[in-house]
Every structure is written in structure tokens, then in C-alpha cells.
Amino acid sequence: MAEDFEPKIVVFACNWCTYTGADLAGTSRQEYPPNVRVIRLMCSGRADPVFLIKALVNGADGVFVGGCHPGDCHYTKGNYYARRRINALQKILEQFGLAERTRLQWLSASEGPQFAQAMTKMTEDIKKLGPNPLKEALV
Amino acid sequence: MKGVQLGEEALDNLFKSLLAEGIVDVLIIPQKIGENVAYTMVSDPEKLKSPAIFTPIFTVNAANVLKHMPAEKKIGVVFKPCETKAAIELVKLEQFEKDSVLMITVGCPGTYKLEDYNKHADEIGDKLDDSKIEQLKAAGCEIRPACKICEDKLLETGDVLIDRTDGNILVAAISEMGEEALTVIGEIELTDIDTSALESKRSAIIESAKPFREEWKTASEELRDLDKFLEVFKDCIVCKNCRDMCPVCYCKTCFFEQPLGKPEGVDLLNIVGLRGSIKVPSDSLLFQLTRMYHDCFTCVHCGACADACPKEIPLTNIFPWISEKVKELFEYKSGRDVEETLPLLTYQEDELQPRE
Ligand code: SF4
Ligand code: SF4
Ligand code: FES
Numbered sequence: 001m002a003e004d005f006e007p008k009i010v011v012f013a014c015n016w017c018t019y020t021g022a023d024l025a026g027t028s029r030q031e032y033p034p035n036v037r038v039i040r041l042m043c044s045g046r047a048d049p050v051f052l053i054k055a056l057v058n059g060a061d062g063v064f065v066g067g068c069h070p071g072d073c074h075y076t077k078g079n080y081y082a083r084r085r086i087n088a089l090q091k092i093l094e095q096f097g098l099a100e101r102t103r104l105q106w107l108s109a110s111e112g113p114q115f116a117q118a119m120t121k122m123t124e125d126i127k128k129l130g131p132n133p134l135k136e137a138l139v
Numbered sequence: 140m141k142g143v144q145l146g147e148e149a150l151d152n153l154f155k156s157l158l159a160e161g162i163v164d165v166l167i168i169p170q171k172i173g174e175n176v177a178y179t180m181v182s183d184p185e186k187l188k189s190p191a192i193f194t195p196i197f198t199v200n201a202a203n204v205l206k207h208m209p210a211e212k213k214i215g216v217v218f219k220p221c222e223t224k225a226a227i228e229l230v231k232l233e234q235f236e237k238d239s240v241l242m243i244t245v246g247c248p249g250t251y252k253l254e255d256y257n258k259h260a261d262e263i264g265d266k267l268d269d270s271k272i273e274q275l276k277a278a279g280c281e282i283r284p285a286c287k288i289c290e291d292k293l294l295e296t297g298d299v300l301i302d303r304t305d306g307n308i309l310v311a312a313i314s315e316m317g318e319e320a321l322t323v324i325g326e327i328e329l330t331d332i333d334t335s336a337l338e339s340k341r342s343a344i345i346e347s348a349k350p351f352r353e354e355w356k357t358a359s360e361e362l363r364d365l366d367k368f369l370e371v372f373k374d375c376i377v378c379k380n381c382r383d384m385c386p387v388c389y390c391k392t393c394f395f396e397q398p399l400g401k402p403e404g405v406d407l408l409n410i411v412g413l414r415g416s417i418k419v420p421s422d423s424l425l426f427q428l429t430r431m432y433h434d435c436f437t438c439v440h441c442g443a444c445a446d447a448c449p450k451e452i453p454l455t456n457i458f459p460w461i462s463e464k465v466k467e468l469f470e471y472k473s474g475r476d477v478e479e480t481l482p483l484l485t486y487q488e489d490e491l492q493p494r495e
Contacts, residue, residue: 050394053428058414069495070488080486084469087491088483091465092431096368106493133365138418139425 007061007126011038012047016074017108018066024112032119045078049089052102059135062101062126069106079106100129141318141329142311149326150308151190154217156324158184163215163241167201169194174260180204192217193303195267197250197283200443202226202386208235215241221289221441223297224474225386228437232389237477241320242297249286252446284455285442287351292344293337296474302337359460374450375423381444381454382430387437395426431461436482438462439474
């Protein structure tokens, strides 16, 4: 079972950096696992923790938020706020063993290979964790 | 610190004077109504007949009333510490202007759940001393879980602090606004007071909460497991009483009253189609986790949510606990100072993870 387990990972990517980085990964033919579903946001600061909670409750095996490196946010400080929010959320999820299924990472528009690596790493790590138990739970 | 010792009658007169002298337009204060004690809002000093500020009963967190309060009237509140704490968080959440509310905090010996108080009203009476707490415990009547673990029973927060020790009542000004309010009242003369007795009472409170906090920690940590968590919330009927009674859950239209948070009809059918099966009522987990996130900084550990839950879910082991964990991360404490910034409204460049 664990062998065949193909996790579903939801990626919230900032338009100005991570999303463009994902684009670059595509156009430069970087390979990364097909497990990720990318959703574009205008800024990592738009990643309302409720999005992450909803994805997890609905059975996503992992949720990834990608934003601009500190100092590079298009809106100056959206990523700093995002970092506070996601850290608070992770503290809550930690209580229920769900924090490891979430990740926040900074990936710029020029980091196509890094984006591919991040997706590969996330997929591997979630595979090790196994499927999100909430997928089978009645919620 | 400046203050004055008052008798009970003089204290009642003080509240009347606040209204009569126009220091406040409306006073929110618990009063005895027949056999019951309930919060009242009073504008006419003549209608302030039977203040019952020491009665150890928890009905609602009265700070709830201050949500969406306009600034036109000056309001006075006579609150327990957890209620003043909630009021302070509501100021930070821009629910009202601090200047428009005079906050009087009454030191609290711990309170009984409404149902328990009603059952034992005669034995409990309108004041509570430590010896009585033990006696009542032997009779199977215990103070609320949130009160057992509370370290803030004599918290110096708000504008005026009222403490009752061995029958002596101290009224002390703890802010400029508080001092002004007390000075306007003719019969009161403030003098410098020795605060060492208050300090040692405060240390004793923290000390006696310790064993209960240990129990609370163990009970809460037992929930650090998804299965147990699901088990605890399996009975949740998503009535949202916990949200409605929470003093710091303040949104005018909650996410869970909007289509995304409260799917109905076709939306609900679509979700069933997607998942294969869902529980009814649906989304208790989404609701609980979201509320945890929304209140994790501002929770004042009052336990109003636990009291309100018709399914007796031990919410005191959940919301305040999780909030404490999150607050530790940000070195934040709720309900202290209106000048303190809410953690989500600020940031530092070098903090938390990831850094680069
Ligand atoms: S979550 Fe519960 S304990 Fe915390 S402030 Fe709200 S009602 Fe009080
Ligand atoms: S009050 Fe209790 S039953 Fe109602 S929504 Fe809250 S936890 Fe669920
Ligand atoms: S614009 Fe990319 S994180 Fe704000």
C-alpha cells in the first residue's frame, strides 16, 4: 500500500515568485512529481490558513505554500505576515499530528530547479508519512 | 498605587455615583434578580438596586456585550478578570475605543457554572472564601475547570481593581482614567496603598493553580493525537454555541455562516459526491480548527465555550490549551495592555522559519 501511495499535494504559489518559478521549471523541462496541484495566489500573504485547513480536512495529503524570499515580496511584507500565520497554524496542527503535512518555503521566480526540488522533496516526505488519515475519516 | 478601603454600602454607592455623576452613561454590572444573579446594563442610578459583584457565578463572559460598541456613550464595566482581559482584546480588535470604556476589574475567587450555582445557591451565597471552596468540593460542587487553572484571579488589568480579602474591600486605581473616575466621586479619598498584600495574594493564587494546571496539561496533551481529537469532537453538533459565547470571536458575519463555510443544498451534494461520504452535520472539524486559528492569540481562557457546549465537550482542555501553545511561540499574553500589538498585525524580519 505504502509503495503505491501517490500523495495529493496542494501548492499555494505566489504569482510573483513561486508560481513563476514553477513556470520556469516547466519551460526548462525540469522534472518533478505529478502529485502537486498548483493554485496561484497574488502573494503568500493571501494564503489564509483556512485554505490549508480546508485542504487537509478534505483529504489533501500535504499542503505547500510558496512565497518570495524575505525582502523580495512584491507587496513588501506579505510574506512576513504569511510566516507568522503559517507558524501559528502549524503550532495548532502540531497538536493533532498534522503539522508535518504543511510546509512554507521561499522560492523565487528564477528558482525553477529549486521549485522542482522542493516538489520532489515534499512528495517524498509525504510519501513517508503515508496518506492523510482524514481522507478516510468521516468529517 | 492609590486606593481606598470601602464598606459594602459605600461600594454600592460608588457604582451609583459613577452613573449619577455622569462618569459613565451606562454601567454593565452583575445584580441579584430574585434568586438569580445576572449581568445587567444600567443607565438610571435608581435602577441599580442590588449589585452582586462578588457572587461566584459564571453566566456569560460579559465582554460579549462590548462587541461592535459605538463610541458615543461612555460605558463602565464591572468585570471579572477574564472579562476585562477579553475587553482589552476587543479594543485591539477595534470593536470599541478604550477611552469610551471604564474597566473595573473585580478580583475573582473562582466561579461556579450556572447550573452548579443554582443547585447550591444557599451554600455558596454571594461571596466565596477559600474554606468554602473546600467544603463545597466535599459536597460534590466544584469550581469551573477554567477557574481552577486561572492564574489571573487578581490581575491588574483595566482601570480600577477591586479586591476583597477577609471581608475587607479595597478599591484601587490602576490607570489614569481609573484615578480620575474615583476622584470625581465626592466621598472617596484616595491614598497611597501598600501593595505587598496584593502581591502575596497574587503569588498564592499562582501557587494554588499549579496542581490544576498540571492536570490540565496532562488532559490536554492526551489529545495530541488525531484519533483522540476526532473522538472528542465526534459529538459536536456544530451548534456554534462555543463561537457565539466566546468573547473574542467577533466577526459580524462568521465564515461559517457564509456559503463556503456552511454548504447547503447543491453545494452539500457536490461535497458528498466528491468525498463519497460525509458526516452530518458536516464540517465540525473544519469549524473547530478554524476557530482555533481565529482565537489562538486572543483567547482569554475564560471557559465560556466549555460552559456553552450542550454536548459537554471539554473545550477548556482544547481552546485555551492550544492558544497557550501559540502564544508561547510569539511571547504574547492576551488581555494585559491595549497598547500591545496583536501578533498577526506585526512581524519581525528575523524570526521564525523559514528565514531564507
Ligand atoms: S475560546 Fe473559549 S476559553 Fe477562549 S476566550 Fe473563547 S470562550 Fe473563552
Ligand atoms: S458548543 Fe459544543 S456542540 Fe456546539 S459547536 Fe461548539 S463544540 Fe460543537
Ligand atoms: S508577492 Fe510573493 S510573497 Fe508577497
